[in-house]
Amino acid sequence: MFNSDLDRDESPTSRRAFLISAAAGLGGLLLWQWKTPAILEAAPATEPKDVTIIVFSDDGHRLKTSRIPKVIKTPDQWRQQLGPGVFDITRNADTEIAYSGKYWDLHDKGIYRCICCDNALFDSATKFDSGTGWPSFWAPIAKENVTEIRDTTLGLVRTAVACTQCDAHLGHVFDDGPAPTNLRYCMNSASLRFVKSK
Numbered sequence: 761m762f763n764s765d766l767d768r769d770e771s772p773t774s775r776r777a778f779l780i781s782a783a784a785g786l787g788g789l790l791l792w793q794w795k796t797p798a799i800l801e802a803a804p805a806t807e808p809k810d811v812t813i814i815v816f817s818d819d820g821h822r823l824k825t826s827r828i829p830k831v832i833k834t835p836d837q838w839r840q841q842l843g844p845g846v847f848d849i850t851r852n853a854d855t856e857i858a859y860s861g862k863y864w865d866l867h868d869k870g871i872y873r874c875i876c877c878d879n880a881l882f883d884s885a886t887k888f889d890s891g892t893g894w895p896s897f898w899a900p901i902a903k904e905n906v907t908e909i910r911d912t913t914l915g916l917v918r919t920a921v922a923c924t925q926c927d928a929h930l931g932h933v934f935d936d937g938p939a940p941t942n943l944r945y946c947m948n949s950a951s952l953r954f955v956k957s958k
């Protein structure tokens with residue numbers, strides 16, 4: 761799977777490179793919008809709410825469907841738990857620099873959990889080499905476990921992906937991924953915690 765994916769990476773890579781350099785060139789105003797996305801800031805719940813997620817074991821087995829309270833913490837509590845860099849990415853929808861994260865080039869077998877709340881998010885079986893410098897998957901481990909949000913920051917219409925259980929910002933999903941879904945979940949390594957299969 762990895763070899764054939766490498767052959768078809770040129771187009772999304774150059775498009776992403778263009779978008780990033782265009783965004784960087786526009787400077788202050790866009791940076792301000794990037795840091796304060798109205799839609800994403802409105803999304804996190806502040807009142808108790810139950811959500812449905814699928815619980816997985818560390819070796820990737822689907823255990824049960826669970827109706828549980830959403831994880832809600834104050835910004836100060838999250839900052840203390842996560843540290844400033846991970847806080848900015850997961851709670852303020854920042855994006856890590858391409859090729860800077862710890863998982864874009866990881867090919868080990870295992871699952872990826874939410875760094876904030878441990879919800880299972882992705883299985884290494886759906887990970888592919890997108891050539892973007894961000895860990896990329898063609899499907900979440902269970903559709904219930906991620907929430908997709910319309911995101912119009914940066915002057916683009918994109919679909920942001922958040923953790924259903926705690927609203928952590930994970931990344932974005934694009935429609936230029938490989939079969940069978942043709943989706944590319946482009947994630948921040950910083951939002952994830954890898955659990956290697958034994």
Ligand SMILES: [Zn+2]
Pocket residue numbers: 874875876877878879923924925926927928
């Ligand atoms: Zn979470």
